[in-house]
Amino acid sequence: MTTVAVLGGGIGGLAASYYLCKNPQVTKVIVLESSSRFGGWLWSTRRSDGAIFEHGPRGIRPAGAVGRNTLNMVEDLGLSGEILPVTYSDVASKNRYLYVNGRLCRMPSGISGIVRTVSPFSRPILLSMLSEIFVKKSKQEDESIHSFVSRRLGAELADIAVDSLCRGVFAGDCRKLSIRSCFPPLYKAEQHRGSLTLGLLLGSGPSAVVPPGALAQRSVKESWAQWSLKRGVESFPECITEYLQQSGRVQLHRDAAVTQIQPSASGWKIRLEGDGVVSADHVIAALPAKALSSVLPPSCQPLIQQLQDISTVTVAVVNLEYDGDSLLPVVGFGHLLPSSEDPGLLGIVYDSVAFPQQNKPNGQTTRLTVMMGGAWFQEAFGSPEAVTEERLLARATEAVQRHLGISAAPCWSKVALHQDCIPQYHLGHFSRVESMRAFIRKNDLALSLIGASYDGVSVNDVIFSGRTAVQELLS
Numbered sequence: 001m002t003t004v005a006v007l008g009g010g011i012g013g014l015a016a017s018y019y020l021c022k023n024p025q026v027t028k029v030i031v032l033e034s035s036s037r038f039g040g041w042l043w044s045t046r047r048s049d050g051a052i053f054e055h056g057p058r059g060i061r062p063a064g065a066v067g068r069n070t071l072n073m074v075e076d077l078g079l080s081g082e083i084l085p086v087t088y089s090d091v092a093s094k095n096r097y098l099y100v101n102g103r104l105c106r107m108p109s110g111i112s113g114i115v116r117t118v119s120p121f122s123r124p125i126l127l128s129m130l131s132e133i134f135v136k137k138s139k140q141e142d143e144s145i146h147s148f149v150s151r152r153l154g155a156e157l158a159d160i161a162v163d164s165l166c167r168g169v170f171a172g173d174c175r176k177l178s179i180r181s182c183f184p185p186l187y188k189a190e191q192h193r194g195s196l197t198l199g200l201l202l203g204s205g206p207s208a209v210v211p212p213g214a215l216a217q218r219s220v221k222e223s224w225a226q227w228s229l230k231r232g233v234e235s236f237p238e239c240i241t242e243y244l245q246q247s248g249r250v251q252l253h254r255d256a257a258v259t260q261i262q263p264s265a266s267g268w269k270i271r272l273e274g275d276g277v278v279s280a281d282h283v284i285a286a287l288p289a290k291a292l293s294s295v296l297p298p299s300c301q302p303l304i305q306q307l308q309d310i311s312t313v314t315v316a317v318v319n320l321e322y323d324g325d326s327l328l329p330v331v332g333f334g335h336l337l338p339s340s341e342d343p344g345l346l347g348i349v350y351d352s353v354a355f356p357q358q359n360k361p362n363g364q365t366t367r368l369t370v371m372m373g374g375a376w377f378q379e380a381f382g383s384p385e386a387v388t389e390e391r392l393l394a395r396a397t398e399a400v401q402r403h404l405g406i407s408a409a410p411c412w413s414k415v416a417l418h419q420d421c422i423p424q425y426h427l428g429h430f431s432r433v434e435s436m437r438a439f440i441r442k443n444d445l446a447l448s449l450i451g452a453s454y455d456g457v458s459v460n461d462v463i464f465s466g467r468t469a470v471q472e473l474l475s
């Protein structure tokens with residue numbers, strides 16, 4: 001008989017509530033969300049004419065244990081018919097670009113992409129991969145992604161390809177991000193096989209066992225590279241919320257900001273903005289690390305300090321729609337810029353190529369999303385509090401004109417400033433997270449830490465962190 005309070009109604013908190021709901025040991029689940037909607041960064045605009053625009057994640061990967069786990073959940077929620085798959089043979093999977101030295105260059109992919117010298121690189125990637133086999137394994141506990149890749153594959157791949165990749169996943173600086181926490185399979189490949197190339201060929205250790213349901217099996221059969229949902233990614237949290245409401249065991253509270261949590265004889269007393277107080281046997285904290293640090297009691301000081309040490313970056317997301325459907329000089333998923341090209345401009349997604357089903361029906365339009373800022377926000381735009389929407393829109397349209405040659409004014413646009421939206425796993429992140437969980441165990445706190453701040457930022461990782469916490473709690 002357990003009452004569990006879930007702090008935060010982003011995808012992490014909702015996923016944890018979903019798994020709690022499946023277990024008869026849990027009597028009551030109380031979800032407390034400070035904003036007026038559930039879903040956190042999963043946020044879609046559905047225009048009245050049928051066009052869909054994503055302001056947060058747009059593509060979820062089906063691969064691996066965490067990808068299968070999410071698809072099993074999607075299937076269980078009855079969302080299989082809503083899936084929009086992008087297969088490996090689709091142009092949006094085959095073509096991804098880098099904007100380097102003022103030109104769009106297709107990222108090398110497939111065998112032909114690695115055996116030949118392709119611009120902007122000065123030698124075939126295969127050569128770097130072969131010489132990598134003979135590079136000695138590092139004894140360091142952790143290393144920056146840039147240092148790891150320079151050491152093993154050479155400075156050029158680190159400066160251009162990996163610098164861009166880290167901007168396209170973490171909006172972060174590969175010179176500060178940790179290889180061990182951001183790309184665990186690469187770290188493990190070096191540790192277990194002594195080489196990334198050998199790790200790629202032979203595998204680099206066991207991963208979680210998640211049997212595939214029918215939808216996950218379909219994703220393999222049809223070779224999905226990523227997927228979205230017809231009515232936008234936000235329909236995922238909407239559907240979980242509906243499922244939780246129907247379960248009869250979950251209380252969902254919006255506009256319920258948690259201000260303090262205090263240990264009590266039987267668990268926790270949770271204070272809300274206004275005068276509300278909620279009691280629970282266990283707390284699953286699905287808040288960003290800094291938000292959690294500000295609600296913990298002073299007795300948790302070491303934990304508070306470590307939570308505050310997990311920094312975040314701010315990203316400006318500008319959705320643009322242009323009249324005309326053949327405006328792009330290239331087709332593909334989009335392009336990224338290495339930080340040396342233009343620090344403040346991270347990349348542009350060609351949404352109408354990957355998900356043409358979300359264009360205005362019968363309309364000939366091009367939809368793009370420009371992503372800016374990240375680890376370079378302050379240097380490019382100054383304080384997020386002071387920057388204007390006009391300035392962000394002007395910077396985005398100017399980039400579209402310069403990179404893609406589209407000089408017409410957009411027929412529709414939306415600017416969103418996502419403050420502190422992506423946690424940065426800097427050097428030593430893994431030991432910080434280990435030490436936080438050790439503090440919780442040592443002090444016998446009925447508290448689980450889940451969400452993007454700890455064990456992976458992708459939607460799949462966050463959902464899996466909810467599932468793992470519930471399994472540990474109820475095992």
Ligand SMILES: Cc1cc2nc3c(=O)[nH]c(=O)nc-3n(C[C@H](O)[C@H](O)[C@H](O)COP(=O)(O)OP(=O)(O)OC[C@H]3O[C@@H](n4cnc5c(N)ncnc54)[C@H](O)[C@@H]3O)c2cc1C
Pocket residue numbers: 007008009010011012013032033034035038039040041042055056057058059060061256257258259286287288291295315317418421422450451452453457458459460462
């Ligand atoms: C622009 C962008 C693009 C992305 N693209 C992708 C992608 O393509 N693929 C992918 O897999 N992932 C992507 N991600 C990452 C992924 O979307 C996030 O990591 C994930 O949604 C984080 O979920 P969460 O539940 O951990 O956190 P959040 O979504 O931040 O949820 C936390 C919730 O806690 C609430 N909260 C905060 N303080 C309090 C309080 N005191 N009391 C109560 N509630 C509180 C917040 O309002 C919020 O709803 C992207 C992220 C961004 C920002």
Ligand SMILES: C=Cc1c2[nH]c(c1C)Cc1[nH]c(c(CCC(=O)O)c1C)Cc1[nH]c(c(C)c1CCC(=O)O)Cc1[nH]c(c(C)c1C=C)C2
Pocket residue numbers: 060061096097165167168169170171226333334335336346347348349371457458459
């Ligand atoms: C330009 C900024 C960003 C773009 N997407 C994100 C940012 C910060 C966020 C993001 N993108 C991906 C993930 C999930 C990773 C995962 O493990 O599933 C997150 C949090 C997916 C992704 N997008 C790109 C790559 C290479 C990846 C990694 C997984 C994969 O290979 O699919 C490329 C990419 N992202 C953006 C652009 C413009 C772009 C261009 C090619 C936008």
